[in-house]
Amino acid sequence: MxxxxxxxxxxxxxxxxxxxxxxxxxxxxxxxxxxxxxxxxxxxxxxxxxxxxxxxxxxxxxxxxxxxxxxxxxxxxxxxxxxxxxxxxxxxxxxxxxxxxxxxxxxxxxxxxxxxxxxxxxxxxxxxxxxxxxSVIHGFFYNKKMFKELGIQVPKTQPEFYAAMEKIKAAGKTPIALGTADQWESNQTVFTNIGPNDWKGEEGRKALIAGKAKFTDPQFVAAWTQMSKWTPLMGKGASAQTYADSQNMFAMGKAGVYPAGSWDIGYFNKEGMDFGAFPPPVAKSGDQCYISDHTxxxxxxxxxxxxxxxxxxxxxxxxxxxxxxxxxxxxxxxxxxxxxxxxxxxxxAKQMLDWRKTCKSTIRLNAQILNRGEPAMENALWNVSSQVLNGKMTPKDAAAQIQAGFEKSRANAAK
Known part of the structure; x- marks a missing residue:
């Protein structure tokens, strides 16, 4: 017992x-x-x-x-x-x-x-x-070997960027490793990556929140206009290409550049990729640069x-x-x-962090306050930005659709 x-x-x-x-x-x-x-x-x-x-x-x-x-x-x-x-x-x-x-x-x-x-x-x-x-920082990764073989300098301006992409295309290679099947990249690593140079980062973002600017204003349409130029640079079958497909394409050396978030560095390091990074090119030499440095x-x-x-x-x-x-x-x-x-x-990573020294930081355009409508602006931006990249929607139509949704959400919030 x-x-x-x-x-x-x-x-x-x-x-x-x-x-x-x-x-x-x-x-x-x-x-x-x-x-x-x-x-x-x-x-x-x-x-x-x-x-x-x-x-x-x-x-x-x-x-x-x-x-x-x-x-x-x-x-x-x-x-x-x-x-x-x-x-x-x-x-x-x-x-x-x-x-x-x-x-x-x-x-x-x-x-x-x-x-x-x-x-x-x-x-x-x-x-x-x-x-x-x-935070994570957005920009572009580039294939060092391809750039060297084709004699391409790292682009600083938009004309230099498109000239480089055409040179890659003329060599029979895919300029931009990007697909739209998953849609989210079209907003997070494209629209809010390259757009801040057009709408001047925080200045443009805060103007939208304050109701002092509209998506149909030239500085916002300009970002979608840039994206419309990417359609022939993304390679065949881009509309069915996933995020993982794009990663694999760039890692295997089949594309010149990859619109990126800094979180992708680890993946390409593991794949043994020899790559560098550059910030979103500005419209012309001497312009202030802006980066999406997202909390x-x-x-x-x-x-x-x-x-x-x-x-x-x-x-x-x-x-x-x-x-x-x-x-x-x-x-x-x-x-x-x-x-x-x-x-x-x-x-x-050091390259990207050093951009903070010369470029002004901003966060993703719709992250604060703007995303509160129904449906959420994030999802709406995925949709229209993917359609622009696919050549199925004009930049002006994309801007009009987002602005209409934005105005509707403001009206509902005021009720």
Whole structure:
């Protein structure tokens, strides 16, 4: 009998110990499935070296399922302690529903400039609810070998760009590795990549929000006009070509340039591609250049976190020089939004980051406020921009359709 009771006590003790260990583990919610190994083998151990005894678990969900499953877990009270935040309205809506804590004045937030915080603040800028982590930069990758063989200089202006593309086409090769089957690239890596040079970045974006500009104005039509010139440069079957197809085409050396987001650097490095990068060409020599330097990822605290004190310690570390350096150099193509000075090791990533020295940064055109209509402007831009690239819609018609949707959403918001 004594043996049975002793066994029961041992079992109860082990269960309590297990429960305590579980309860003391800070869980991070994220959509960055690809980064799981990095978090487990590099980032978390670096934090634990300075904070022994705090257990951290990185628990990612597939990107396409993240938003809905996270909302369900937050509503049901089963979400993790730390919430990886998408920029602007997705996270703002979580905050409005009470799923993210206010972070103003919290340790680590002092290391970020005001511009970095915009993506995770209320519209009036008075309340922050996620700590900025990283941005992605858009531009073009180019095939160094092809450029050298054809005697092409890296283009700085739009006339130089189109002359280079025609030279590649004349050589029997595909100038631009791009398809429209998935549609999203037509907005995120094309329209909002090349367009800022036409609408002058933040000046044009803020003018739209303020109602002082329309998509039918020349500076916005100009971006779609550029895209209409790409139709014969994208190769055969572009309308059925996926994002993965485009990556593969460029990686295999079959195309001259690839309109890119910096997140693609890691993929092409793994493929052994010899490539460089250049910013979106300006209209003419001497023009101010603009780049889409998009605030992409942040981190917030779940108000119902079971380990809130430990979560805040980890959040403070996310604002440190150590994390900024590790994240920028280990998650290649994601650039710290902090004001810490960082030495970027990857040559292409360094090229892209250096554009900040000469070009003015802006975020994706529709990311803030403009995307709140029904249907969302993001999806509308995918549609019309893909049609322009496919040669199925004129630039003016694309602008008119987006402006009509924009006006309708404003009218509905005013009701």
């Amino acid at each position: 004594h043996t049975v009771l002793k066994a029961r006590h041992l079992l109860l003790a082990s269960l309590l110990a297990a429960g305590t260990a579980s309860a003391g583990t800070v869980t991070i919610e994220s959509w960055r499935v690809d980064d799981k190994t990095l978090w487990e083998e590099v980032l978390i151990p670096a934090f634990q070296k300075k904070n022994p005894g705090i257990q951290i678990k990185f628990s990612p969900t597939a990107p396409t399922e993240y938003d809905s499953s996270l909302t369900a877990r937050l509503t049901g009270g089963t979400a993790g302690d730390l919430i990886t935040c998408r920029p602007f309205d997705v996270s703002l809506n979580l905050f409005k529903k009470g799923h993210l804590e206010k972070l103003d004045g919290k340790a680590g937030m002092e290391h970020f400039p005001a511009s970095a915080k915009v993506a995770w603040q209320t519209d009036d800028g008075k309340t922050a609810f996620c700590m900025p982590m990283a 992409d990822i942040g981190m917030g605290v779940n108000p119902k976190a079971k380990n809130k004190a430990e979560a805040y310690k980890f959040l403070a570390w996310l604002g440190s020089q150590e994390f900024a350096d590790l994240y920028t150099n280990k998650v290649t193509g994601f650039f710290s939004l902090s004001n810490h000075l960082i030495s970027v090791q990857d040559p292409v």
